Structures are given as C-alpha cells and as structure tokens.
Amino acid sequence: MIIEDEYIRLIFGLKLKQIRTEKNLSLFGLAKLTGLSKSYLNEIEKGKKYPKTDKIAILSDSLEVPYDHLVSLKLDKNLAPIGEILQSKILKEIPLDLFGIQENNLIDIVANAPAKVNAFISTIIKISQNYNLTRESFFLASLRSYQEAHNNYFEDIEDSVEKFAKSYHIDLTKEITSADLEEVLKEEFNYKIDTEELSKHKNLTDLRNIYIPKKNTLLLTNEISEAQRTFILAKEIAYNFLKIEDRLYTFPWIKFESFDQVLNNFIASYFAGALIIPKKKLIQQLKELFDKEDWNPLRLHKIIKSYNCSDETFYQRLTNILPKAFNIKNLFFLRFTYKKGAPKYRLSKELHITQQQSPHANRNQEHYCRRWVSLKTIQNFITSDQQKSASGIQISSYQNSNNEYLVLSSANKDPFKKDIYRSISIGMLLSPHLKRKVNFLKEDTFEKQLVGVTCESCAVKDCTDRVSEPWILEKRARYKEIENSVKDIINSYN
Structure with a gap:
C-alpha cells in the first residue's frame, strides 16, 4: 500500500500536538522553546506542512522525545482509531461538504479530545458492525440525511426540468409518454435502444436496464410497464441534459463505487419524477383535492x-x-x-x-x-x-x-x-x-x-394482531424492578 503524503503529514501533526499537550505547552511556549515560529508549528499540527529533517531534530531535542518516535507512523493507543480512519480514507468517502464540514476541521475536533472522540467513533463502528452496515448503506444513509436537511425539495432540479421542457417543446400540462422521451434520446443524444438483449440472460431477470457508455446503447427488458419505461428514459435524459458523467449503469443498482454515484442517481431520479409529474400541475390538483369537504379515494386515484x-x-x-x-x-x-x-x-x-x-x-x-x-x-x-x-x-x-x-x-x-x-x-x-x-x-x-x-416493544394490551410477546418491555420492567429494589435497600441503610 502506498501511504499518501497527506496521511503522513496528518499523523505527524497529531503526534506533535499530543506530545505538546501532555507537556502542558502552548503553541507559543513550544515556539519559544524551539525557536520555530508559532504559525509554522500550527500548520504542522494541522497536517498542512511536514517539517524538514533539521526541524524534526529540533523538536525531538526540545520535547525530549526520540526522533524515531516522532517520525514513526505508529500511534499511541488513544490516537490509533484516528489513524485507522485516516488510512482507510473513509473521510474522503463521507460527503462532509454536503453538510458544510471541512475535513481538517473534523480532524482538529478529533485531535482536541482524542480519548472521548475515539471512544465515540469506536462505538459507532461497533454499532455499524452489529447492524451489518455496509459501505452502500452508509452512503444511502448520508443521502437520506441530505434529503431530509433540504425537506426533500431541490429548486435547481425543478428549474432544470422546466428548462428541458422548454428546450425540447415538451408540454408539461399533458401526460409524458415513453415515446416522447425516446425520440429525444435518439435524435438529440444519439441513443440506441435494445429491448431484446436482456431477455437472453436468465440470471438478469431482476434488472430493468443496462446502459453501455461506449456504444451509447440502452438495454431495456421487455417485461417493464409503460410507466417504468418512461421513468427509465427520463433518468437517461437527466444524465445527459445535466451532463452527469459519474453515474450508475444499471437499474436497480448493483453496487455504488462512490458517494457521487449515489448522489447523481438521486438527482437523475428526482429529475425523472419532476418531469413525469410536473410541479405546477400537481400543486393545482392537490389544492382542489384538499379543498373538498369530504374524502373520496377515487379523487386521489384519478390524480x-x-x-x-x-x-x-x-x-x-x-x-x-x-x-x-x-x-x-x-x-x-x-x-x-x-x-x-x-x-x-x-x-x-x-x-x-x-x-x-x-x-x-x-x-x-x-x-x-x-x-x-x-x-x-x-x-x-x-x-x-x-x-x-x-x-x-x-x-x-x-x-x-x-x-x-x-x-x-x-x-x-x-x-x-x-x-x-x-x-x-x-x-x-x-x-x-x-x-x-x-x-x-x-x-x-x-x-x-x-x-x-414492533410487537416486541409494544405495550398495547389484548392485541389480537400481536405475533410476538413484548419481551423487550418485559426485560425493561425486570431491570426497573431490580433497580427499585436496590434503591430501597440502600435507603434502608441510610
């Protein structure tokens, strides 16, 4: 494995900060002790710079720490989890920027309270393992948090749909069909659409489509409905109209290579939904539905x-x-x-x-x-x-x-x-x-x-729909009873 320069800088900076803190030295104090500038030392600790050999020797002598210990990539026990995270490159995969977080700021937070933060990180890792949280699941959870943070509404994608409709004379007041979209894909984006190939492969019956970028060919299963076909073609238009290159090539997806693919898949799906179900038309229909004095399910069905x-x-x-x-x-x-x-x-x-x-x-x-x-x-x-x-x-x-x-x-x-x-x-x-x-x-x-x-955590009495006893609640009740008994014993001695 090739160790990146960035990783080496970060590890050295973390070790230097840990040693300085243990010796109750401020950055100013370390600067006075070593003759190195405070700003230079600060950049080293933040992982922005790696000192030259003579500077490392000065730090080693001033802090009374062996030179080999300073340059070693081996971390003390309380910093080891940070090293594992940095070396695993997971911070590169987490979409920190979506939530306004800078990687260096996060590292700085971790470094300021390594024992507590590492315990927290270790706990998260153990929880993830217990729930079999895969890399894909982690990406999807990040995407879901991103959607929820924006109330699942994205004005820029909505605007892109209207721009597309205007550019290609798509009437958003009328029902969008697969024929409408297929014509655009073929004429404007030079697509070839094959509905025969997938039927030859019995082990691919779960797949609805495969896109082959080198041939600009979309393989479609002939088992899909008109609505499914329209949605798939709308997603392909989104990838092309929005100029998205880092994308998935199958639906449903087989695996994600990066978070960008997860996000781009969502953007294309959102675009498709907004094209097939235009915002203005739906808002008007919902207003009319909500204005009714009585509920009739046929009205929603009609919409x-x-x-x-x-x-x-x-x-x-x-x-x-x-x-x-x-x-x-x-x-x-x-x-x-x-x-x-x-x-x-x-x-x-x-x-x-x-x-x-x-x-x-x-x-x-x-x-x-x-x-x-x-x-x-x-x-x-x-x-x-x-x-x-x-x-x-x-x-x-x-x-x-x-x-x-x-x-x-x-x-x-x-x-x-x-x-x-x-x-x-x-x-x-x-x-x-x-x-x-x-x-x-x-x-x-x-x-x-x-x-x-769930049945296991439900206290509803005499439930005829119950399929499992509420053992989780019963366990909590037993622990509470024991807790109260212990309190009574302690109080009796007081």
Whole structure:
C-alpha cells in the first residue's frame, strides 16, 4: 500500500500536538522553546506542512522525545482509531461538504479530545458492525440525511426540468409518454435502444436496464410497464441534459463505487419524477383535492392516473411537493416488502421530513406492528382479486405518544420477483396546520388505529394482531424492578 503524503503529514501533526499537550505547552511556549515560529508549528499540527529533517531534530531535542518516535507512523493507543480512519480514507468517502464540514476541521475536533472522540467513533463502528452496515448503506444513509436537511425539495432540479421542457417543446400540462422521451434520446443524444438483449440472460431477470457508455446503447427488458419505461428514459435524459458523467449503469443498482454515484442517481431520479409529474400541475390538483369537504379515494386515484407513473413514483413526488408548496413538513415515506408466507415484513426504504418518526429499518429481529395500514394493504392485496393494486388510509395513533398521523398506503405485487409484495405509504402529522390545509380532515372521517412500532416493544394490551410477546418491555420492567429494589435497600441503610 502506498501511504499518501497527506496521511503522513496528518499523523505527524497529531503526534506533535499530543506530545505538546501532555507537556502542558502552548503553541507559543513550544515556539519559544524551539525557536520555530508559532504559525509554522500550527500548520504542522494541522497536517498542512511536514517539517524538514533539521526541524524534526529540533523538536525531538526540545520535547525530549526520540526522533524515531516522532517520525514513526505508529500511534499511541488513544490516537490509533484516528489513524485507522485516516488510512482507510473513509473521510474522503463521507460527503462532509454536503453538510458544510471541512475535513481538517473534523480532524482538529478529533485531535482536541482524542480519548472521548475515539471512544465515540469506536462505538459507532461497533454499532455499524452489529447492524451489518455496509459501505452502500452508509452512503444511502448520508443521502437520506441530505434529503431530509433540504425537506426533500431541490429548486435547481425543478428549474432544470422546466428548462428541458422548454428546450425540447415538451408540454408539461399533458401526460409524458415513453415515446416522447425516446425520440429525444435518439435524435438529440444519439441513443440506441435494445429491448431484446436482456431477455437472453436468465440470471438478469431482476434488472430493468443496462446502459453501455461506449456504444451509447440502452438495454431495456421487455417485461417493464409503460410507466417504468418512461421513468427509465427520463433518468437517461437527466444524465445527459445535466451532463452527469459519474453515474450508475444499471437499474436497480448493483453496487455504488462512490458517494457521487449515489448522489447523481438521486438527482437523475428526482429529475425523472419532476418531469413525469410536473410541479405546477400537481400543486393545482392537490389544492382542489384538499379543498373538498369530504374524502373520496377515487379523487386521489384519478390524480395518480393522470400521470404516466407508478404509485411509488407518485408518493415519492408528494414528499417533494407537500413540504414546499403546502408547508406540510412533518411527514414520512415508507416502503415495505413482503414474501408471501414469510413471518416478517422488511422496511426497505424510508424518508422522514422534520421528525424522525418510527418505524425505522433497523428492527431486523423484530416484528413490525400488524396494525400499520402499510402492512394491512399488502395482506388485502394478497387476499383480494385485484390485479393492479390495493389502497388504504387510516389515522395511526402512536402508543405512548401524543402523535397521530394520517397515513395513505398502496400495495401491489413486485413484477420482477416471484411471490414478493410491496407497499408504499406516506404519513402526515395530524397538526392544526394540516387540518387547516385539508378540509376533508374531520373527526371520524377515517378509521383510527392505536399502533406500536414492533410487537416486541409494544405495550398495547389484548392485541389480537400481536405475533410476538413484548419481551423487550418485559426485560425493561425486570431491570426497573431490580433497580427499585436496590434503591430501597440502600435507603434502608441510610
């Protein structure tokens, strides 16, 4: 392994700062002791400069530290985790700039309290290992935080969609079709589209498309719907119109090489959703829906069907528009998947705007609450004769919480995987603001259901939907009982 100069500078700087601090020396004091300038020493400690041999000798003599120890890349135990992080280059992979953090500032924070910060870092690493957090999962979690920090609305991408539509005479008031977009890809960006090749490879049945950059060719499976085809072509237009080069070549993705690919995949997907479901048209439709005095699910169904999109694309688009246009920011988006006959459901996608509302996709060994409309719509779809989708709506009242959410859900079969079903849901906090915005939201309009997060952590009594005993709560109760008994014993001696 070739050790980068930057890594060597950072390690030397960390060691020098640690030794100086241990000897209770300020930078000014070290400057007086060595005859080196304070600013020069400061740049060394920050990893910006590496001293020449004669300067290292001066530092070694002045601090009474062996020369070999100063130049060694081996770190003391309390600095070792920092070295591992720097050498692993993870700081290069974390999108620090998205959150306004400079790498050197972060290193400086770590160096100022190495023992405490290293303990924290070690804890995070252990938690990640316990939850099998992969590099891809880490990237996706970073992206989700980025979306949530911006309320999942990006004006620059919205503007790019309108510029594209104007440039290519795409009428955003009408339904966008795959034929519209295919024409642009072929005529403007010289694409070739092949719908035969993927069908020859039986082990690629899960893939919907592959892009081959050298041939500028898009391989499409012939199993996709018109809506799926339109979304894929819209993403390809995004990559070209926005001049994105560092991109993924398959959908669904196989693996990410860098965070930039994760971010660019999101940008292209956002562009596609905004093109297929234009902002102005959707805002007007939602205003008309919210102005109604009564709830009729057919009205929402009609809005969804006015676009050439899947239910998931539509619900995802709501997470862009509701926070920005209606100031409905306390909301979440969930996608559950389920294999027919399996004992558990999997939360495969989530987004939380403003509040980190449960559930989250970290309950690998627990059973999600069966009272969730997200899970009930899946079962309704399986047991019904419906071929396309099943929908549901309820007010979810959280056990041990004052929060209540209006949750809309839709479920269907995964067209690419046998016996796999999925539901997508959007939940909005029942706040005074929401009630003012949505006229049909009145008392008793919708079924209200007391829900937990998982059966193992739920205290709801006599729940007929329970599939596991609340052993987590029982364990907590036992520990609390022991704690109280110990307190009583101590107090009796006082």
